[in-house]
Every structure is written in structure tokens, then in C-alpha cells.
Amino acid sequence: xxxxxxxxxxxxxxxxxxxxxxxxxxxxxxxxxxxxxxxxxxxxxxxxxxxxxxxxxxxxxxxxxxxxxxxxxxxxxxxxxxxxxxxxxxxxxxxxxxxxxxxxxxxxxxxxxxxxxxxxxxxxxxxxxxxxxxxxxxxxxxxxxxxxxxxxxxxxxxxxxxxxxxxxxxxxxxxxxxxxxxxxxxxxxxxxxxxxxxxxxxxxxxxxxxxxxxxxxxxxxxxxxxxxxxxxxxxxxxxxxxxxxxxxxxxxxxxxxxxxxxxxxxxxxxxxxxxxxxxxxxxxxxxxxxxxxxxxxxxxxxxxxxxxxxxxxxxxxxxxxxxxx
Amino acid sequence: xxxxxxxxxxxxxxxxxxxxxxxxxxxxxxxxxxxxxxxxxxxxxxxxxxxxxxxxxxxxxxxxxxxxxxxxxxxxxxxxxxxxxxxxxxxxxxxxxxxxxxxxxxxxxxxxxxxxxxxxxxxxxxxxxxxxxxxxxxxxxxxxxxxxxxxxxxxxxxxxxxxxxxxxxxxxxxxxxxxxxxxxxxxxxxxxxxxxxxxxxxxxxxxxxxxxxxxxxxxxxxxxxxxxxxxxxxxxxxxxxxxxxxxxxxxxxxxxxxxxxxxxxxxxxxxxxxxxxxxxxxxxxxxxxxxxxxxxxxxxxxxxxxxxxxxxxxxxxxxxxxxxxxxxxxxxxxxxxxxxxxxxxxxxxxxxxxxxxxxxxxxxxxxxxxxxxx
Numbered sequence: 001x002x003x004x005x006x007x008x009x010x011x012x013x014x015x016x017x018x019x020x021x022x023x024x025x026x027x028x029x030x031x032x033x034x035x036x037x038x039x040x041x042x043x044x045x046x047x048x049x050x051x052x053x054x055x056x057x058x059x060x061x062x063x064x065x066x067x068x069x070x071x072x073x074x075x076x077x078x079x080x081x082x083x084x085x086x087x088x089x090x091x092x093x094x095x096x097x098x099x100x101x102x103x104x105x106x107x108x109x110x111x112x113x114x115x116x117x118x119x120x121x122x123x124x125x126x127x128x129x130x131x132x133x134x135x136x137x138x139x140x141x142x143x144x145x146x147x148x149x150x151x152x153x154x155x156x157x158x159x160x161x162x163x164x165x166x167x168x169x170x171x172x173x174x175x176x177x178x179x180x181x182x183x184x185x186x187x188x189x190x191x192x193x194x195x196x197x198x199x200x201x202x203x204x205x206x207x208x209x210x211x212x213x214x215x216x217x218x219x220x221x222x223x224x225x226x227x228x229x230x231x232x233x234x235x236x237x238x239x240x241x242x243x244x245x246x247x248x249x250x251x252x253x254x255x256x257x258x259x260x261x262x263x264x265x266x267x268x269x270x271x272x273x274x275x276x277x278x279x280x281x282x283x284x285x286x287x288x289x290x291x292x293x294x295x296x297x298x299x300x301x302x303x304x305x306x307x308x309x310x311x312x313x314x315x316x317x318x319x320x321x322x323x324x325x
Numbered sequence: 326x327x328x329x330x331x332x333x334x335x336x337x338x339x340x341x342x343x344x345x346x347x348x349x350x351x352x353x354x355x356x357x358x359x360x361x362x363x364x365x366x367x368x369x370x371x372x373x374x375x376x377x378x379x380x381x382x383x384x385x386x387x388x389x390x391x392x393x394x395x396x397x398x399x400x401x402x403x404x405x406x407x408x409x410x411x412x413x414x415x416x417x418x419x420x421x422x423x424x425x426x427x428x429x430x431x432x433x434x435x436x437x438x439x440x441x442x443x444x445x446x447x448x449x450x451x452x453x454x455x456x457x458x459x460x461x462x463x464x465x466x467x468x469x470x471x472x473x474x475x476x477x478x479x480x481x482x483x484x485x486x487x488x489x490x491x492x493x494x495x496x497x498x499x500x501x502x503x504x505x506x507x508x509x510x511x512x513x514x515x516x517x518x519x520x521x522x523x524x525x526x527x528x529x530x531x532x533x534x535x536x537x538x539x540x541x542x543x544x545x546x547x548x549x550x551x552x553x554x555x556x557x558x559x560x561x562x563x564x565x566x567x568x569x570x571x572x573x574x575x576x577x578x579x580x581x582x583x584x585x586x587x588x589x590x591x592x593x594x595x596x597x598x599x600x601x602x603x604x605x606x607x608x609x610x611x612x613x614x615x616x617x618x619x620x621x622x623x624x625x626x627x628x629x630x631x632x633x634x635x636x637x638x639x640x641x642x643x644x645x646x647x648x649x650x651x652x653x654x655x656x657x658x659x660x661x662x663x664x665x666x667x668x669x670x671x672x673x674x675x676x677x678x679x680x681x682x683x684x685x686x687x688x689x690x691x692x693x694x695x696x697x698x699x
Contacts, residue, residue, distance in 0.1 A: 025484075051484055057514055062473055062507035069477020072421075072456070075484070093504070096467045097474070104452040104463050107668040141669055165671040193675075241676040 007177035009151035013158035027054040028080030060090035071111045084119040085128025099142030118174035120211040124302040132263035137169040138240035145240040147171035149213035151181040156189035173211035195243040201232035204256040209236035212260045219315040255286035265293040287325035348562040353623025363566040376410040380430040382643035383439045391596040396446040404591030407617030411564025423475035426464040435459045440653040469502030479517035490575040491519045498529025509549040518575035521583045526590035531603040543585035558588030559617040
């Protein structure tokens with residue numbers, strides 16, 4: 001079994017999808033000869049040709065808008081948005097067209113389009129390269145939203161997303177692109193719409209997704225090592241729809257929940273989880289659901305991102321606050 | 326800045342074009358054009374006129390239905406019948422049309438039942454027809470979005486090595502949208518088999534053409550790297566000939582064409598609009614003399630292609646269609662509560678399932694209670 005980075009796992013997953021289904025196309029800025037600015041599509045144009053791996057003009061609305069037309073013609077486009085902060089020019093096509101066209105058609109149209117977005121901070125980038133815009137898309141009916149956190153999921157989830165007949169916004173934790181894991185491509189993957197219990201614990205449930213899963217796991221390990229509270233960790237994986245069964249089963253055991261996310265907390269995935277947990281597990285809760293998140297500011301200049309991004313200490317501080325109730 | 330910009334040199338050319346492809350004068354006289362020949366059978370001439378008459382009758386009826394409270398709103402195409410029927414008739418069955426929300430004439434010429442179009446305006450659906458049945462896309466209300474879908478579809482045609490072609494409809498207002506300009510760029514760069522068909526009806530709700538452009542719209546194509554042509558949009562023959570040539574050009578791999586169909590929105594933007602607040606009736610009077618139906622009728626009479634019997638029968642057919650629309654519209658069932666939750670996702674969603682179940686049990690809680698039946 002080979003060690004593989006998250007980025008390479010995505011590349012292998014894309015390759016597998018293209019081999020399996022000739023209708024799968026990749027389109028985006030610099031995805032061809034360059035292989036994408038993060039090299040996620042490296043080598044694919046060389047092997048599948050310029051008709052299937054399309055270097056597009058620099059126009060994000062055009063990327064998604066033409067993908068819709070290609071899907072109407074029977075293709076299965078995978079769009080790469082180069083960075084999280086570049087998705088907004090495509091926002092209208094995603095929200096008013098991609099999300100709503102199948103509903104508008106009364107079931108006559110399906111738009112199996114995957115929009116890949118590298119998201120989150122921690123790479124010392126300039127403005128617009130470190131954002132977490134997932135809530136905008138989770139808020140929009142007609143879209144499904146997922147986030148992978150590790151190489152194994154990256155490999156399987158991208159293939160599952162491409163095979164899905166609904167439009168999916170696929171978030172990739174860009175600062176984890178270079179992290180490695182063993183990948184056994186022969187295993188039977190979990191369904192795309194399931195959260196995963198990564199670590200069992202008795203006292204508090206930590207819920208995270210994308211780049212924050214590692215932070216939550218590190219916090220749980222540190223607490224364990226120090227003889228602190230026993231922390232359970234869930235990787236959400238699917239952000240819309242949420243897998244509340246897995247979340248509630250855990251919270252009903254521990255009685256406490258903390259959501260860890262880079263996004264600003266106001267009207268966020270974390271907020272949604274807090275509301276739903278409160279509605280469905282009220283009598284199990286020993287403390288309010290807490291959120292450890294980015295701040296409700298624009299993403300700061302990179303010299304401040306260590307302060308902005310939730311880290312192990314902020315997570316453990318929230319654990320203490322939860323246990324103090 | 327702001328307010329009134331200085332009058333550009335080409336303003337006259339915007340509204341009183343000298344370059345305009347025409348095959349039928351407003352008086353119904355057949356003229357020739359060096360670049361656009363058109364030979365039709367007598368039956369084809371009559372069919373075009375039939376489409377024009379039926380289209381106008383549908384439009385007039387729908388406006389009446391809105392006034393009677395049967396439709397929430399209607400977007401009238403009055404005055405644009407020839408632009409729509411001519412371009413629609415230029416398409417082959419396998420070609421695909423991407424409309425705005427005003428292309429009722431294109432729908433009719435594609436064979437879409439006009440009754441189906443009313444569902445959206447009555448509020449019983451957001452679209453309602455199968456786009457693949459007649460290769461006629463769903464109405465797009467956000468201005469210009471569909472031009473990118475059309476471009477993508479045309480890129481798909483290229484990958485299928487097919488000789489199908491695409492037509493993307495939009496208006497003078499939409500020509501200012503980023504999506505339309507992106508569609509121009511993409512189509513040019515990929516040499517996509519597409520015809521951009523701009524109905525320049527000179528008004529975007531209350532905003533005149535001068536608020537969208539300082540040069541004639543068809544001239545913009547040149548900057549994007551493909552040909553543009555302006556056609557008399559009230560001349561069904563010229564519109565047919567020009568669109569057919571552009572589609573042929575797309576089919577043979579020569580890429581996109583921009584057609585500006587020069588016409589005039591004789592009615593309001595929609596039934597909610599009041600054009601007396603922003604435009605002169607004298608303009609309207611001048612355009613009445615260029616009516617697309619009158620000139621085609623004059624041509625048929627002049628050429629002895631239609632006698633009284635033909636016109637009487639056509640009027641009767643139009644009246645029958647209007648009755649069918651009226652009755653069909655009034656008896657159109659309201660969608661069920663299930664429709665609210667249906668087709669949000671192809672593969673379903675537990676969130677939608679839960680909300681549907683919760684709402685249904687909420688509704689069921691009223692059953693049998695005093696005065697609260699749903």
C-alpha cells in the first residue's frame with residue numbers, strides 16, 4: 001500500500017472517474033498543461049486530451065455557465081475554481097441556474113456537475129486565497145456540499161461526487177494537500193452522505209470538517225495525553241445535507257458538542273449544527289453547543305491568520321468552557 | 326458624470342439604421358439582398374404567416390388572461406413576432422434554442438404547446454416543459470444567463486462531432502451583462518457552433534438603447550472576433566434567411582455569429598409595466614407602420630398566395646387556439662403540496678424528506694378540525 005498526498009489522491013480519483021465515464025470533463029483555469037496551480041489535474045490533459053481537460057478563459061461565471069450547457073448536452077463536467085475567493089463571479093450561475101434548473105424543469109433535467117474549490121487558510125496567502133465560503137452554498141436549495149479532510153476520502157469522495165446526478169460543491173482543504181496517508185484503492189468506501197466517527201470519547205463531541213478535522217484530532221490526542229477530558233471526534237464530510245444521525249448519536253452519548261470550523265460563525269455550518277442539535281437532543285445536552293470558528297471579520301492578512309484560525313488551544317479552551325456548565 | 330452623456334456620433338445609426346438586411350419592405354414588397362437569398366414554396370410563405378398570426382393571437386390572449394386575473398404576469402412579444410418566427414423556423418429539429426422569457430413565438434415555431442408556456446406566468450410551475458422534447462430550453466429570467474448555457478451546449482456538440490447548432494436569444498438590455506460578453510468570448514475562442522440572436526427591441530423596461538450601447542450592437546461582434554449582422558427584425562423573410570445562413574456557418578465549423586434583429590417592443594415590458602411614463606407615443610405610431618404581420622399579409626395578397634378563404638380560415642384557427650388557451654389556462658390545476666418538495670434533488674435529500682414529512686403531518690393536524698381543512 002502506497003503513501004499518497006491528499007492532492008495526489010484527488011488527482012488519482014479524477015483520473016479514475018475520467019477512465020470510467022467518457023462523459024466526464026475537467027474545466028478550469030490552468031488545469032491543462034500546468035496541471036492546476038495546486039497540480040490537482042497534473043497529467044490529465046496529456047492523457048485525456050484538450051477536449052476533455054479544458055483550459056478555460058479567465059471567467060468563472062463562464063466556467064459554471066458553460067458547464068451547465070455541457071451537462072444539458074449529456075456531459076458530466078468537473079469545474080475547478082482556482083481559489084475559494086474567486087468563486088463569487090460564478091455565484092449567480094451556481095445559485096440561480098445550477099441549483100434551480102432541475103427544479104424549474106419539474107424533473108426533466110439533471111445537472112451532474114461537480115465544482116471543486118480549494119478552501120481555507122493557513123498557507124500564508126494574499127487576500128481572497130484563504131476563505132471558507134461553504135455556508136453560502138449550503139444555504140442554497142438544490143446544491144449539495146461536501147468537504148474532504150484526508151487522502152483516502154479525497155480519492156473516493158471526488159469519484160462519488162462526480163458520479164452523483166445532483167450538483168455538488170466539493171471543498172478541498174488546501175493546506176492539507178501535502179499531507180500523506182496510506183491509500184488502499186480496493187476498499188469499499190463509506191457513502192458520500194455519511195459523517196464519520198473518527199475517535200471515540202466520553203465527555204465532549206468535537207465536530208469538524210475539511211482542514212479543521214486534523215485540529216480536532218490533535219486536540220483530542222493532546223487532552224488524552226494530558227489526562228484531560230475524553231473527546232469524541234466526528235468528521236462531518238457532508239455539509240449539505242448534514243448527517244444528523246451520526247452527530248446526534250454521539251451528542252446523546254456525550255451530552256456536549258463543540259463545532260470547529262474556519263468559517264466566520266455568523267450564519268455558518270456551525271450555527272446550523274448548533275440549532276439542529278439543540279432541537280433534536282435538547283434533553284441530552286449538559287451545556288450549550290459551542291462554536292470555535294474564524295472571526296466575523298474579512299479574512300485577515302496572513303501575518304494574522306494564526307490568530308484568526310482555530311487551533312488546538314482554542315479548541316481545548318472551548319472544551320473547558322463546555323465542561324464548566 | 327452621470328445624467329445625460331454627450332450625444333455620440335453614431336446615435337442616429339442606433340435608432341435609424343442604414344445598414345439593415347431586408348427582404349420585405351414595410352409595404353410588403355419583396356426585395357433582394359446580395360448576401361441573402363431566400364427561395365420558399367408558396368406553402369412555406371403561408372406557413373410563416375400562419376405562425377405570425379397564431380403567435381400574436383397567443384400573446385393577445387395571454388395579456389387578456391393576465392388582465393382577468395388568470396395569469397400573475399405576462400411578458401408580451403407584441404411587435405417581435407417576425408424576429409422570433411423567422412429565427413425559430415430557421416432551426417432544424419436537432420438544433421437547440423435557449424430562450425429568455427419572451428420567446429413565445431420561437432416556442433410556437435418549435436412546436437411547443439403555447440398552453441404549456443402559461444404555467445410559469447400563472448404560477449403553477451417555474452418552467453414546466455421538457456426542454457429535450459422540442460429542443461427548446463426553459464425560460465431564463467435572470468438576464469443573459471442562458472447565453473452561457475447555449476455556449477456550453479455548443480461545446481458539447483463539438484465534442485459529439487455532430488452538425489447540430491445552437492441559437493441563444495437575448496435582448497439589448499442583456500447585451501450589457503457580463504455573462505453575454507463571456508459567452509461571446511468563449512464561443513469565439515472555442516469556435517463554437519452557435520448563433521447569438523439579439524432582439525433589439527430598444528427598451529430594457531424603461532431604459533432606452535442609448536443606456537446600453539454607443540455603437541450598433543451587431544458591431545460589437547467584430548471586437549470579439551466573429552461576424553455581426555443587423556437584420557430587419559420585423560421582416561420574417563430576412564430574419565429567416567439571415568438566421569439560416571448563420572446556422573449553416575456554425576454547422577460547417579466557422580464559429581459564432583451575432584445577429585441583431587432590429588425591432589421594437591410595441592407593448593409594455595410586462596403587464597406590470599407602464600411605458601407611458603418613459604416613452605413617446607409618436608415612436609409607437611411610427612413603428613406601427615412597420616408591423617411584421619401587415620407586411621407579410623400584403624405580400625401574400627400581392628403575390629396571390631392567400632385568398633379570402635385562406636385568411637378567414639386562419640383567423641378561425643387563431644380564434645380556436647385562443648379559446649383552447651383560455652379554457653386550458655382557467656382549468657390548469659394548482660400544483661399539489663408534494664410539488665413543493667419534488668425535484669429539488671435527483672437523488673433526494675434527508676433534509677427535504679424530513680421537511681416534507683413534518684409539513685404533511687402539520688397539514689394533517691387540521692383534518693376534521695372546525696373550519697381548518699386544507
